Amino acid sequence: xxxxxxxxxxxxxxxxxxxxxxxCQNGIRCLLIEARLRLGGRALxxxxxxxxxxxxxxxxxxxxxxxxxxxxxxxxxxTIDKTPPPWRRRSLPLGFPEGGQAEFLEAQEQFFARxxxxxxxxxxxxxxxxxxxxxxxxNLINAVGTYISGAELEQVSARDFDNFEDTGVxxxxxxxxxxxxxxxxxxxxxxxxxxxxxxxxxGKRLSIETARGAIxxxxxxxxxxxxxxxxxxxxxxxxxxxxxxxxxxLPLGLTDKLFLSLERADxxxxxxxxxxxxxxxxxATYHLRPFGRPLIEVFFGGALAAALEAGGEHxxxxxxxxELTGVLGASFAKRVKPVHIHRWRTDPFARGSYSYARPGxxxxxxxxxxxxxxxxxxxxxxxxxxxxxxxxxxxxTGVTAAEEVLATxx
Ligand SMILES: Cc1cc2nc3c(=O)[nH]c(=O)nc-3n(C[C@H](O)[C@H](O)[C@H](O)COP(=O)(O)OP(=O)(O)OC[C@H]3O[C@@H](n4cnc5c(N)ncnc54)[C@H](O)[C@@H]3O)c2cc1C
Numbered sequence: 001x002x003x004x005x006x007x008x009x010x011x012x013x014x015x016x017x018x019x020x021x022x023x024c025q026n027g028i029r030c031l032l033i034e035a036r037l038r039l040g041g042r043a044l045x046x047x048x049x050x051x052x053x054x055x056x057x058x059x060x061x062x063x064x065x066x067x068x069x070x071x072x073x074x075x076x077x078x079t080i081d082k083t084p085p086p087w088r089r090r091s092l093p094l095g096f097p098e099g100g101q102a103e104f105l106e107a108q109e110q111f112f113a114r115x116x117x118x119x120x121x122x123x124x125x126x127x128x129x130x131x132x133x134x135x136x137x138x139n140l141i142n143a144v145g146t147y148i149s150g151a152e153l154e155q156v157s158a159r160d161f162d163n164f165e166d167t168g169v170x171x172x173x174x175x176x177x178x179x180x181x182x183x184x185x186x187x188x189x190x191x192x193x194x195x196x197x198x199x200x201x202x203g204k205r206l207s208i209e210t211a212r213g214a215i216x217x218x219x220x221x222x223x224x225x226x227x228x229x230x231x232x233x234x235x236x237x238x239x240x241x242x243x244x245x246x247x248x249x250l251p252l253g254l255t256d257k258l259f260l261s262l263e264r265a266d267x268x269x270x271x272x273x274x275x276x277x278x279x280x281x282x283x284a285t286y287h288l289r290p291f292g293r294p295l296i297e298v299f300f301g302g303a304l305a306a307a308l309e310a311g312g313e314h315x316x317x318x319x320x321x322x323e324l325t326g327v328l329g330a331s332f333a334k335r336v337k338p339v340h341i342h343r344w345r346t347d348p349f350a351r352g353s354y355s356y357a358r359p360g361x362x363x364x365x366x367x368x369x370x371x372x373x374x375x376x377x378x379x380x381x382x383x384x385x386x387x388x389x390x391x392x393x394x395x396x397t398g399v400t401a402a403e404e405v406l407a408t409x410x
Contacts, residue, residue, distance in 0.1 A: 028409075258341040380398075
């Protein structure tokens with residue numbers, strides 16, 4: 001029957017696609033329900049007018065030597081680029097002399113070491129409490145924190161920050177990470193443009209109420225972004241206050257990417273980087289000539305990104321131009337034009353970029369992932385204790401939830 005399935009997977013991002021694929025491969029009659037007109041969620045590639053694939057969401061295959069999306073990209077015959085990422089190299093010395101960069105990297109290393117040393121001690125603290133008091137590099141370390149967590153380190157659990165596992169190998173897909181993730185789901189049983197409003201688990205079977213009517217299922221895997229779960233108090237009937245609470249403690253931080261076209265790009269080294277400023281937290285980072293293309297990929301995080309979202313798309317461009325001209329001179333303004341941006345906080349089906357745990361709340365990830373009554377299962381990057389905030393974290397939690405469903409049926 002069209003409206004009756006063994007398992008319904010809610011949310012067609014990395015986690016939902018991985019879960020549905022695993023269930024289908026194991027013979028489960030399932031349906032993937034997605035609110036948007038497209039698959040991928042926070043993985044989103046657009047093709048610009050020059051034909052370049054631009055990732056407005058995830059772009060880097062972090063921990064690429066272990067990342068399950070690499071095999072999927074290879075199956076799809078994608079072009080994997082293994083150029084080391086700009087943050088693993090020195091920044092351009094423009095506005096940031098080499099001596100200062102060495103000092104900054106040393107201060108950042110020491111900060112990460114202090115976070116690690118404190119991480120498993122009680123009580124958990126905000127990562128920012130581990131700044132060296134009065135150190136001149138604290139603001140820039142905090143700026144990098146906003147790129148990593150989407151939030152200033154005053155708001156982020158030191159334990160959770162330290163729990164993140166990363167092998168340090170970072171690759172990209174020329175055709176786009178978003179393209180690859182969406183294509184992976186293309187042949188699954190999908191219902192697009194179908195927001196789920198309510199998951200009624202009072203009866204013997206689940207009733208999933210959607211914009212296109214009710215769907216009956218034995219089990220559901222819920223992969224909604226944590227902020228969507230936290231704000232959806234009426235999503236579950238009866239309510240699941242512990243789940244909502246866990247989601248509230250894992251808010252989505254905010255990072256947004258703006259792509260600029262760049263005239264006379266050859267002046268800059270391929271895949272190089274600049275900071276807009278080195279003495280404040282509210283600064284963007286500029287990835288020059290990603291893949292060697294005549295573009296700049298600008299990364300905004302935390303409170304800065306939130307303030308710019310409130311100002312509309314042009315606010316990002318104006319801010320970027322003011323920082324770039326500050327470093328490269330007034331005439332640089334003529335060489336850049338806005339190409340594309342996606343505002344992730346404003347996006348109603350994301351409401352942010354990736355999750356961090358509030359201080360003291362690292363265990364919320366396990367609480368969010370815990371199944372309810374052997375019928376409601378949870379996946380999504382926020383459910384991973386070690387690979388949160390990433391697309392491969394989404395994949396891993398999706399497969400884990402699908403395995404949990406299969407275990408109840410064996
Ligand atoms: C700017 C940016 C840069 C990033 N960079 C990287 C990176 O370089 N590398 C990396 O690994 N990760 C990166 N990430 C994070 C990565 O994109 C996410 O962690 C990952 O895509 C999350 O997958 P998910 O399946 O958990 O959630 P989502 O992709 O958010 O999937 C959830 C799905 O649920 C859908 N949905 C929402 N509400 C409803 C509803 N009511 N009914 C039905 N469906 C609904 C959404 O539309 C969405 O498709 C980045 C993210 C952003 C925003």
